[in-house]
Amino acid sequence: MQTDDGVTTGDARSVTVEASSTRPADWGRAMALALNELIEEIIAETGTDPCRDPKGLDVSLHIHAVPTGEAITVVWRG
Template sequence: METDIQTDPEHLTVHSVTVEASSTHPEDWGRATALALSQLIQEVIATTGTDPCRDPGGLDVALHIKAVPEGEAITVTWRD
């Protein structure tokens, strides 16, 4: 699992988590996606002190899937 916190040019904080799924079949990616989302939410709570899921606007994330030799890398990203 890989986690990353960056500040983009617009001064927004970008949080992302990458988890590798051990299968190339989309129906098997659920566990990796759930783990990445859970880790991302915990990271955001630890950094900001608030739960983004409880925000009136909800939690808006980006999902990126990339092939790796062992399966797929699932990356979930949130911009503060």
């Protein structure tokens, strides 16, 4: 599993993690790792936990093929 550092663009922040499998049932760890990194980055930047916000945490999930499996990107638009 490979992780890319978070990317900030405008009000969006994203984290990409590569899963070594092409099977959706095997992507749980990669998705959890990407979401965890994203939440830690948001907390470090804003000082608040977005999961504790009354509106909750609204993220987008993007999956695309890479030579070694699938790249899973979690995007948050603050």
